[in-house]
Amino acid sequence: MNSQHELHCALSGGDQTIDSALWTPSFDLQSAQTTVGAAATEATWVISAEQCGQTASVEVVPQAGDSTLPTVRTTISIPCVITVDGNCSLANAIRSAEGIDQVEESTDTDGNDDCEAGAAPDETASPPATGDDIILLTTNVTLAAALPSITSAIHIDGGGHTVSGDGQYQVLNADGSQLSISDLTITKGLSANEGGGIYVSGGSLHISDSIVMNSGASDVGGGIYAIDSDVDIADTEISGNMTIKSHGGGIYFISSTGLNTFDVVGATFKKNMATEDGGAIKTAGGIVTIDKSTYVENEADEGGAIESSQTTLDITNSTFSNNSAREGGGLSSFSSFVTLTHTTWAYNSAAEQGGGIAIIGWTGNFKIRNTLITDSASGDDCHSGPNPDIMLEFTGNFIQDGSCTPEPAESQAVASEGGVIEAEAQHDDEDDPIEIIPAGINALSANPPHHPLQLGSPAIDNADPAYCLLDDQPQTARPQYGNCDIGAYEYPKPPDPTPDPPDQPDTPDTPDPPDQPDPPDTPASPVPNFCPVNDRIIVKAPGQDVDCVEID
Numbered sequence: 001m002n003s004q005h006e007l008h009c010a011l012s013g014g015d016q017t018i019d020s021a022l023w024t025p026s027f028d029l030q031s032a033q034t035t036v037g038a039a040a041t042e043a044t045w046v047i048s049a050e051q052c053g054q055t056a057s058v059e060v061v062p063q064a065g066d067s068t069l070p071t072v073r074t075t076i077s078i079p080c081v082i083t084v085d086g087n088c089s090l091a092n093a094i095r096s097a098e099g100i101d102q103v104e105e106s107t108d109t110d111g112n113d114d115c116e117a118g119a120a121p122d123e124t125a126s127p128p129a130t131g132d133d134i135i136l137l138t139t140n141v142t143l144a145a146a147l148p149s150i151t152s153a154i155h156i157d158g159g160g161h162t163v164s165g166d167g168q169y170q171v172l173n174a175d176g177s178q179l180s181i182s183d184l185t186i187t188k189g190l191s192a193n194e195g196g197g198i199y200v201s202g203g204s205l206h207i208s209d210s211i212v213m214n215s216g217a218s219d220v221g222g223g224i225y226a227i228d229s230d231v232d233i234a235d236t237e238i239s240g241n242m243t244i245k246s247h248g249g250g251i252y253f254i255s256s257t258g259l260n261t262f263d264v265v266g267a268t269f270k271k272n273m274a275t276e277d278g279g280a281i282k283t284a285g286g287i288v289t290i291d292k293s294t295y296v297e298n299e300a301d302e303g304g305a306i307e308s309s310q311t312t313l314d315i316t317n318s319t320f321s322n323n324s325a326r327e328g329g330g331l332s333s334f335s336s337f338v339t340l341t342h343t344t345w346a347y348n349s350a351a352e353q354g355g356g357i358a359i360i361g362w363t364g365n366f367k368i369r370n371t372l373i374t375d376s377a378s379g380d381d382c383h384s385g386p387n388p389d390i391m392l393e394f395t396g397n398f399i400q401d402g403s404c405t406p407e408p409a410e411s412q413a414v415a416s417e418g419g420v421i422e423a424e425a426q427h428d429d430e431d432d433p434i435e436i437i438p439a440g441i442n443a444l445s446a447n448p449p450h451h452p453l454q455l456g457s458p459a460i461d462n463a464d465p466a467y468c469l470l471d472d473q474p475q476t477a478r479p480q481y482g483n484c485d486i487g488a489y490e491y492p493k494p495p496d497p498t499p500d501p502p503d504q505p506d507t508p509d510t511p512d513p514p515d516q517p518d519p520p521d522t523p524a525s526p527v528p529n530f531c532p533v534n535d536r537i538i539v540k541a542p543g544q545d546v547d548c549v550e551i552d
Helices: 090-098 409-415
Strands: 003-010 018-025 029-035 042-049 055-062 072-077 081-084 133-137 154-164 172-175 178-187 198-201 204-208 211-213 224-227 230-234 237-239 251-254 261-265 268-270 281-284 287-291 294-296 299-302 306-309 312-316 319-321 324-327 331-334 337-341 344-346 349-353 357-360 364-369 372-374 382-384 390-395 536-540 546-550
Touching: 081 090, 090 133, 090 154, 172 178, 178 198, 198 204, 331 364, 357 364
Parallel strands: 081 133, 133 154, 154 178, 172 198, 178 204, 178 211, 198 224, 204 230, 211 237, 224 251, 230 261, 237 268, 251 281, 261 287, 268 294, 281 306, 287 312, 294 319, 299 324, 306 331, 312 337, 319 344, 324 349, 331 357, 337 364, 344 372, 357 382, 364 390
Antiparallel strands: 003 042, 018 055, 029 042, 055 072, 536 546
């Protein structure tokens, strides 16, 4: 089936008129049209190909004799789109993308392979297009058998649909491939070993705008297991996953070389559980960055939310709330290199130590900057092991119970730079009671959830400006006014007051009207010579008017 694609090319220089476009295709072109005008700034080529999954090389040659314009060379890869519907199963879509024989389905009545590779609707691709095959779901899928392993570059567009392992099968298995997933819910996956929802080895995994939920593994990685692979998770929910025997209820990430990367942004990890370490995430090696993400109600033996082992871990603008463990309710760090900047840890708990954070191991480096740790239900807010080889750096924090601050007292001056308030440095005497200062935070809200600060919170304006990030977890710019705030949330600047209207000039007094002259006296009526009525006479008493009175 033909597939139409557009290639856009920006032009620059003098006379932009294009003389010709030369093609060196690795597949047959039905047509290659140029749409270019005089003095154009952009050229568009429409490619109609018989096959997808291959690459065309394009050269844009300037008008003959015009040496001011360079020759533009670029390539475009045409992806194949395979639609999962009533005629094409997800299993056969994967086989088609892998270039292997499809298996006749029980619903197939014509005996044909119904997942045609290259059955691509019109797509617009601009270089550098990847050329990955696209599997597009138009229906929900419940597995009746394990899916084929993915070994090539494939993107699965869920279209808002769900793939369920039905509580019996691992959902996706990728070995040495570049697998990307968007707008898909993966649920009820189950593995007797690793990765109930997704297993990826020796490749890469990108997940965006998706959900991985209610999946489990007997060993590690209830939701996702990634070994020696680069992982990128954005705007995704990982919830309700668990391991039956071991680590990483939500995700288990391991890098044997220490060079693989694991990036998380805008994600929510909720109610994941591990029987051992890392309720939401267990990392073993590698380079991990977490930004603008939330961890709520995760549970494990160590590291209710995260267990970091010999990992470089950088967490910014993220919230950890109501997680629990035996040690390290929010985070347990073992011999890792950790930096926390503008993070909030609230209402986490540990049965033994480190309700919020536990720092243990033989070596490592742990930096806490502009971070709020408060209201640990049990266990101190922050526990630091006694090993002197673990280097600690603290600045601009609010740690409510004063735990974990570097000792002795002379180090507090360094730790206090940048507005550290008294709640952080309280080592005067172990026998002295510690004054507990309320952190002034509200309940979780929004998505990803976070704890907004209350007006008057001691975290407002008290961060170290040297480590102030550009924005906060809900992407409010920092600072709003004054200095930056401690924690993942920046208290918004109140709206400017409505200005008072300008004073109006006093209305001048209305002048009194001028005195009016007295009206002239009405002249007295002339005294009549007679009374108009018989038997009456004229009478005028002194001071009175003339009158006619009746004669008796």
